[in-house]
Amino acid sequence: MILILSYNTSGPYVLNYNWMDNTKSVETSDIVQFEKLYKKYYKKALNYAFQYIRDIETSKGIVQESFINLWEKRRCLDHDNNTEYYFLTIVRNKALNxxxxxxxxxKRIGEAINIDDNINIIALSYTTTDNTSYLEIQHITRDTIEKLPPKIKDTFLLSRDKKLTNKEIAERENISIKTIEYRISKALIMLKLNLSDYLNAIFVILFLGLDQ
Structure with a gap:
């Protein structure tokens, strides 16, 4: 049997099943149980993926792949206890990957990694599927940015929110690129210090680019 999740414009993905003669038989109870899980967890899984990915179509694809993985592992599930945790862990891992x-x-093409993506990589690496760590990280990040010295904060937000390159910010502010690099580096160092409970120095260097 092949499981197909097709998009319905009036709602989320709908389940369709294509049967093939050379596949193993699938019990009707499996399909009924899976449809219940799908209806129960689809919206929660999509919201969970989207808050990190920030792209709805990519998030839908991640949820679709996660449901397919859930179907393939259906024989191993304990439907009374750990299904939701197990499924959201699949979604989390796919979003992180x-x-x-x-x-x-x-990084391979020489461009700066999006700062929000860096933060979300950290959050997904250290969070559980109840989002507690994610919310704490987001709060600490916002609070740290608000308390930055004005010029450092403004430069950092131009990079983070406006997605401007260092060169574009330097031209806009009529200052050197080295000054822009210094300000962004100072902001990232403050984030590193305030998020130290969630990540170690190696992780920060790898994903926040402090070695560049």
Missing amino acids: YLRDKARKT
Whole structure:
């Protein structure tokens, strides 16, 4: 049997099943149980993925792949206890892998890794599926940025929120690129210090680019 998740414009993905003669038989109870899980967890899984990925189509794809993995592992599930945790862990891991792959590709072509992606990689690496650590990290990040010296804060936000390159910020502010690099580096160091409970120095250097 092949499981197909097709998009319905009036709602989320709907389940379709294509049967093939050369596949093992699938019990009707499996399908019924899976449809219940799908209806129960789809929205929660999509919201969970989207808060990190920030792209709805990519998030839908991650949820789709996660449901396929859940179907393949259905015989191992304890439907009374750990299904939600198990499924959201699949979603979490796929979202984390997506962001890490995106960061590697970005770094490979010599571009700066998106700061929000860095923060979300850290959050996904250290959070549980109840989002507690994620919310704490987001709060600490916002609080740290708000308390930065004005010029450092403004430069950091131009890079983080406006997605301007160091060169573009330097031209806009009529200052040297070295000054821009210094300000962003200072902001990242403050984030590193305030997020030290969630990551070690090696992790920060790898994903926040403090070695560049």
